[in-house]
Amino acid sequence: MMKQRIRVAAILVKEGKVLLVKHVHPKTKYQWWVPPGGGLESTDASIYECVIREAWEETGYQIKVEDILYIREFKDDEQDVLNLELFMRGHVVGGYLTVENIYGKGEDDKYIKEAQWLSQKELIALNVFPEIIKENIFWEEIKKDSVKMRYLGRSN
Template sequence: MKEKIKGLLAGLIFRFIALCTLGQISPILSACIIVEHEGKILLIKRSDGLGYTIPGGIVRYKETVEECVIREAEEETGYRIQINGLVGIYSAIERDPRFRAVSIAYRGSILAGMERGSSEGETCWREPEAVFGQMAFDCEKMLKDYLSGQQCLS
């Protein structure tokens, strides 16, 4: 419930700022990473009930996109990861119903760590077919692009 309220508040604040600036505000930048092991994908079953997502989050002011995705993956899953490539850049206007956001999706692998969840949700490994139709935001598109091996710019 706490995560759902945080998402709603962030969305309201962002919409208020967009209104005050007459739409002259940049989208929020986020990053995520797809990690596959033995045919299963590392996912977060969100605590706010929105479904499954790929580990990741919003880029902080004083960090690079790559630093963000490494930090967020460890915070959400307990794993230290490395980035192995780019899946795509996702900028559809309505990709996140809470606020206007652009996301960069990477592919990666685990370096170390022990699996654990966070306030964001429960860490889990799922076969892609088991979560299609149950993914939040545009994570399903990202996962399908990853599985196809084609880089996406949308």
């Protein structure tokens, strides 16, 4: 039976760039970039606490989070897990950019290689999830501060 997992991530944008975390599969070397985030743990008091913790572990930043921007589902066939992802708007309130906080926290330290602020133009050649981050609608809505919460569907 397929397991289920709740994953939360922070959409952090400043000066026309979005903060993304680079993952590299240790065996296949497949690379992808995602907003900082991870799985809800039993010790997290809420999804908000989870995304704050995950952002700090993966980027070194303390953040403040607001509302949910996107909901997405994806199947991880390798782990036999159905993930429900919640992407939340956030803002950096302290800290400095580093991935050092992830080391010793489990499997993630084998995948996470760097965190970087990237412009829309820099995203063109990269594998980015959710894909909407590469699209004009995302950048237009962010600029106008008019992102509407939406369901992005399920992908495999």
